[in-house]
Amino acid sequence: MGNKQTIFTDEQLDAYQDCTFFTRKEILRLHSRYHELAPHLVPMDYTNEPDCKLPLALIVDMPELKENPFRNRIVESFSEDGMGNLSFNEFVDMFSVLSEMAPRELKAIYAFKIYDFNVDNYLCKEDLEKTLNRLTKEELTPEEVELVCEKTIEEADLDGDNKLSYADFENMISRAPDFLSTFHIRI
Amino acid sequence: PRKCPLRITNTSTGARAMLRRMKKAVLSRPESSGLKRFISYRLFTHSRFSFKNKMKSKHIQSCLLSIAGRCNKCRSPLRSAEDPGSTKGPNMCGNSKATSESFFTFSHCGAKPCKRLEVGQLIYTCGVQSYFFFLRFLVVLNFLSFLLLGGFVLIPNIVFRSVGTDVGNITGDVLSLLFPHTGDKECMEYNPNPQGLVVFYEFFIHLLSGTGFMEYSYMFYGYYNNTVVQDDNFSYNIPLAYLFTAVFYFAFCLLCIIARSVPLRNLTTFTAESVSNYSMTVFTGWDYGCLGSKATKLKQRNIYYQLQVDLEEERLKKHAASLTLCSKVILYSLRVLMFLVAAGLIGAAIFAIKIATEFSQVEGILGLFYEYLPSIVITSGNFLVPLLCDQIALIEKYPPGATVIMALLRFAVFFLFLSQYSKSASLKLGSPDLRGSVNHMLGCWETRVGQEMYKLTLFDLLVNIALLVLVEFPRRMVVDNWSCKLSKWVGRQEFVVPSNVLGLVYGQTVVWTGALFCPLLPLINTVKFVILFYCKKITLFYNCRPAIRTFRSTTSAFFFLAVLLFGWILALVVMIYSLAVIHPSQACGPFRNLPRMWQTVPNSFYNLSKVTQDFLFFIGSQAFSIPLFALSCVVMCYITALASIYGKSVALLRAQLKLVCYIYVK
Numbered sequence: 001m002g003n004k005q006t007i008f009t010d011e012q013l014d015a016y017q018d019c020t021f022f023t024r025k026e027i028l029r030l031h032s033r034y035h036e037l038a039p040h041l042v043p044m045d046y047t048n049e050p051d052c053k054l055p056l057a058l059i060v061d062m063p064e065l066k067e068n069p070f071r072n073r074i075v076e077s078f079s080e081d082g083m084g085n086l087s088f089n090e091f092v093d094m095f096s097v098l099s100e101m102a103p104r105e106l107k108a109i110y111a112f113k114i115y116d117f118n119v120d121n122y123l124c125k126e127d128l129e130k131t132l133n134r135l136t137k138e139e140l141t142p143e144e145v146e147l148v149c150e151k152t153i154e155e156a157d158l159d160g161d162n163k164l165s166y167a168d169f170e171n172m173i174s175r176a177p178d179f180l181s182t183f184h185i186r187i
Numbered sequence: 188p189r190k191c192p193l194r195i196t197n198t199s200t201g202a203r204a205m206l207r208r209m210k211k212a213v214l215s216r217p218e219s220s221g222l223k224r225f226i227s228y229r230l231f232t233h234s235r236f237s238f239k240n241k242m243k244s245k246h247i248q249s250c251l252l253s254i255a256g257r258c259n260k261c262r263s264p265l266r267s268a269e270d271p272g273s274t275k276g277p278n279m280c281g282n283s284k285a286t287s288e289s290f291f292t293f294s295h296c297g298a299k300p301c302k303r304l305e306v307g308q309l310i311y312t313c314g315v316q317s318y319f320f321f322l323r324f325l326v327v328l329n330f331l332s333f334l335l336l337g338g339f340v341l342i343p344n345i346v347f348r349s350v351g352t353d354v355g356n357i358t359g360d361v362l363s364l365l366f367p368h369t370g371d372k373e374c375m376e377y378n379p380n381p382q383g384l385v386v387f388y389e390f391f392i393h394l395l396s397g398t399g400f401m402e403y404s405y406m407f408y409g410y411y412n413n414t415v416v417q418d419d420n421f422s423y424n425i426p427l428a429y430l431f432t433a434v435f436y437f438a439f440c441l442l443c444i445i446a447r448s449v450p451l452r453n454l455t456t457f458t459a460e461s462v463s464n465y466s467m468t469v470f471t472g473w474d475y476g477c478l479g480s481k482a483t484k485l486k487q488r489n490i491y492y493q494l495q496v497d498l499e500e501e502r503l504k505k506h507a508a509s510l511t512l513c514s515k516v517i518l519y520s521l522r523v524l525m526f527l528v529a530a531g532l533i534g535a536a537i538f539a540i541k542i543a544t545e546f547s548q549v550e551g552i553l554g555l556f557y558e559y560l561p562s563i564v565i566t567s568g569n570f571l572v573p574l575l576c577d578q579i580a581l582i583e584k585y586p587p588g589a590t591v592i593m594a595l596l597r598f599a600v601f602f603l604f605l606s607q608y609s610k611s612a613s614l615k616l617g618s619p620d621l622r623g624s625v626n627h628m629l630g631c632w633e634t635r636v637g638q639e640m641y642k643l644t645l646f647d648l649l650v651n652i653a654l655l656v657l658v659e660f661p662r663r664m665v666v667d668n669w670s671c672k673l674s675k676w677v678g679r680q681e682f683v684v685p686s687n688v689l690g691l692v693y694g695q696t697v698v699w700t701g702a703l704f705c706p707l708l709p710l711i712n713t714v715k716f717v718i719l720f721y722c723k724k725i726t727l728f729y730n731c732r733p734a735i736r737t738f739r740s741t742t743s744a745f746f747f748l749a750v751l752l753f754g755w756i757l758a759l760v761v762m763i764y765s766l767a768v769i770h771p772s773q774a775c776g777p778f779r780n781l782p783r784m785w786q787t788v789p790n791s792f793y794n795l796s797k798v799t800q801d802f803l804f805f806i807g808s809q810a811f812s813i814p815l816f817a818l819s820c821v822v823m824c825y826i827t828a829l830a831s832i833y834g835k836s837v838a839l840l841r842a843q844l845k846l847v848c849y850i851y852v853k
Contacts, residue, residue, distance in 0.1 A: 067483040068475060098475065115470065128469065135473055136491040137484075144498055151465040151501075169470070176471040185475050 007031055009047050020096035027092065033187065034091050037062065046088065056084030059091070064185050069134035070114055074098075077113035098185040107183050108173045112166050123164035125149050315727065317744045318684050319720070325695055326716045328443050332436050332702075333709040339432040340706050341405060343423055347414050395645060396559075397638035406641075408704045409634040409775035426777040426787045430766070433703045437759060440699065444755065448748040464497050539564055559646060631775040633704045640701025640708060647694050648715045655726050663730040682727055688747050691716075692754050699758035703765060 005028060008016070016027045035042045037058045043050050056075055065071040075084045078094040086094065096102060097110050113119075117127045128149040132140065140148070156164050156172040164172075173179050393399030403410055416423045472490045477483050510518070698712045766785050771778040778784045792800065805811055 063478065067477065067480050069483075069487075070473070070475075111470070131469060135469065135487065136494065137487045139487075139491050140494065144494070147498060147501070148465055148469065148494055152469050155464075156466040172466050172470065176467055179471045182471055182474045182476070 007044060007046050012046070016092065020092055021099050021101040022092070022096060030092055030095060030187065031088065033062075034088055042088075051087070053085040053087045054091075059084065059086055064187055069137075073114045073117065077110060082119065095185065095187050098183065100180075100184050100186070104173070104180060105170075107180065108170045109166075111173070111179075111183055112169045121166065123169060125153065125163070128152055315682055315684060317747070318687055319724070321688060321744060321747045322691060322716060322720050322723070324443075324447060325691060326713055326720070328440060329695075329698070329709045329713040329716065331443075332439060333707075333713060335436055335439060336432055336702070336706050336709060339428050340411070340425075343425060343428065344405065344411055347412075347416060347423075347425070395642070397641045402634060402638070406705060406707050407634040407637045408706075408777075409631040411706075411777045413777040413779055424787070424791055426781075427791050429777045430784060430787055433762065433766075436702060437699070437755070437762065440755060441752075444748055444752055448745055465494075468493055468497070536564075559642060563646075631772045633772060633776055637701055637704030637708070640697050641705055641711070643697045644694060644701075644708065644711060644715060647690070647697075648718065651690075651719060652722060655722050659726050659730040687723070689750070692747075692750050695751060696754035696758050699755060700761050703762055 007028065008031075013024050013027060016022070017024060020027070022030065031046070034054070035044065038054055041054065042052055056072065056079075059075050060066065060071040065074065068074065072084065074094070075086060076082060078090050078097075079086050080090065097106055112123070115123055115127060115131050117130045118124070129145055132145050132148055153162060153164065156168050158168050158171065159165065389399065393401055397406065401407075405411075411425065411429065413426045415425065468490060472493070474486055477486050694712065694715070698708050701708050767783060769783075771781060771784050773779055778787065781787060781790075792803070795803075
């Protein structure tokens with residue numbers, strides 16, 4: 001039942017279990033996935049907490065993220081340096097938030113960060129345009145993009161500053177019935 | 188105290204504080220097992236539910252378990268039957284029937300209104316899902332109504348026949364003495380059992396058209412006797428039971444439809460559908476679980492078309508608002524013209540049915556073809572009329588959502604009136620007092636109507652299976668393996684939800700109309716719908732590409748139930764007509780010596796005790812019914828007032844929410 005593993009100490013595994021939404025087995029499986037991405041970089045022994053970060057290019061090569069149009073933004077919003085280099089803790093954090101057991105508030109926070117391309121804590125028109133282009137693979141004409149962005153801001157903006165703050169975003173998300181099921185990556 | 192190795196990577200202080208609080212709540216519960224902890228953690232952060240309410244938390248627990256893809260019973264992860272990527276891990280639930288897509292699981296959580304059907308790499312829309320839920324609902328409805336009919340009509344008949352009670356079964360000779368004016372001797376004779384040797388292929392003809400060995404059996408009305416069993420402490424009146432069971436069957440179906448539509452109504456009318464279309468699509472439209480480039484491209488196209496549809500509606504609204512008076516007049520006159528054309532088409536199709544019904548009198552294999560002629564005409568109308576309605580709709584230039592609804596309504600009207608016409612035509616043909624000069628006509632018109640309904644049901648199933656095998660599979664093979672311009676233009680079959688749903692409603696209406704004359708028809712329909720479920724599932728997964736242009740309103744389950752209700756009303760009209768107006772046949776069935784089927788009720792009424800009779804008379808009198816009517820008017824006014832108050836308070840709360848958010852942000 002995994003008590004022969006030497007990757008983590010028992011306290012580490014317990015702490016991971018407490019702080020994320022994964023079980024012991026899933027954390028060990030995540031570690032093996034992380035290791036697969038760069039076997040020569042990632043040590044098998046994490047008991048002394050090595051400081052190892054994988055670059056963005058390796059992470060977005062994972063099959064779960066490969067085709068996602070927002071893959072770069074997802075990885076960037078979970079990395080501490082904002083450049084997309086994830087340590088194992090951040091890796092687990094990412095998949096924990098994107099798992100099915102994370103609560104709505106937590107997912108909303110990170111969804112907001114993902115869609116905020118210029119990282120100014122507001123979803124302005126340019127952010128929306130970029131989001132839309134990635135959603136539709138740039139098949140909408142510029143006028144249509146303009147129209148949709150206008151309508152989106154009109155619908156969700158409550159404080160009238162022509163951009164969406166986190167409160168507006170969360171208010172809109174709370175009315176979406178399928179947000180929890182769509183903002184979910186299974187690993 | 189445990190040290191959490193994960194750093195909180197948020198920058199905003201408010202969010203960081205919230206995360207710290209959430210993680211503290213988790214850390215303070217060290218004893219509970221993994222999953223329970225997560226669930227209680229989720230419950231804790233979701234402030235709507237209080238821990239003390241055990242019932243709610245149990246329900247939430249099962250909801251969360253199903254959302255988390257875990258088996259309700261053993262809490263281990265579910266193995267999705269169609270997911271080729273999932274390896275069988277050590278903890279997988281061995282209960283393969285517990286997947287949320289399984290036909291026999293009714294315990295799925297209804298909290299998510301838009302679940303996905305995931306097959307390998309392709310993802311389908313809500314509409315297809317709602318079609319399959321609707322089909323499953325119909326299967327359950329049919330099965331339960333079969334139990335109802337079986338318990339009160341079939342089983343007593345079987346019991347009484349085997350016991351051999353012949354009490355009250357008046358034979359034909361006695362009848363002709365008692366009622367000398369009841370027409371010629373032919374009407375009294377009813378012996379449909381085949382005489383002499385039966386040729387082999389005739390077995391199949393009998394099976395397909397309900398004649399021969401099938402006719403004089405529990406299948407059809409003609410086999411049931413009008414026995415009235417009366418013992419010291421047990422009495423059972425078969426005709427009365429038959430009648431009341433039929434009435435209760437209709438009432439039961441109505442209750443089921445209404446009960447199912449009530450929770451759905453809340454979603455469709457009170458969600459802010461018109462308020463946040465665009466923002467919902469943009470922010471929650473993308474499915475992060477999409478795997479593979481094919482599924483991603485598909486999802487992108489989906490979103491693209493969804494936005495196009497919304498933009499198109501916007502454009503049409505603007506255009507309609509900017510029309511001059513002259514162009515408005517032209518548009519409206521065009522619409523009236525097209526309406527008349529559509530009505531003319533429907534009338535022509537009904538005329539074709541009329542001619543077809545009059546042909547169906549010849550014997551043998553050709554006779555079989557002629558017998559099935561009405562069904563054939565109906566099914567071919569099934570294909571042609573939607574095409575024509577589409578062309579008509581192009582000219583009418585309604586907004587896209589309304590176009591589909593108009594087409595659907597026309598289609599529904601055509602279908603249902605057509606089937607009703609064929610039923611009334613066979614009723615007219617069968618009733619001996621309306622067409623006395625038919626010499627080989629059976630003395631049992633009810634059985635004939637039952638046979639017609641049976642044939643319609645069977646033919647519907649056969650056509651669906653034939654289509655699947657002969658059209659859809661070859662089409663897919665051709666398109667996949669032979670790439671030329673033609674195959675690219677034709678493309679794979681699209682799973683069009685509205686016309687499939689209409690097929691289901693048509694089948695169900697046929698069963699409702701025929702249940703009075705063929706008590707086993709709900710059972711046959713159950714089997715038919717189960718076969719259809721699996722056939723449609725197979726064709727969906729192998730042959731179809733998803734319908735890309737979907738309109739929200741027409742794929743809603745509430746709309747399906749509304750159309751089903753319309754079919755129910757039509758079937759009810761036919762039932763009332765046959766119960767209260769038409770003369771039942773003399774030679775067969777439970778109502779054989781009565782002027783009307785409904786006459787059993789007044790006849791047996793006088794067997795009740797005096798007290799009950801007085802009570803029932805009182806209920807029927809004016810002294811009771813007028814105050815009852817007044818009271819129900821008052822109740823209806825109250826409920827309408829309540830509904831309007833709730834609507835106003837919802838609008839008020841929305842405005843307040845905007846104000847509160849404004850204050851919060853500032």
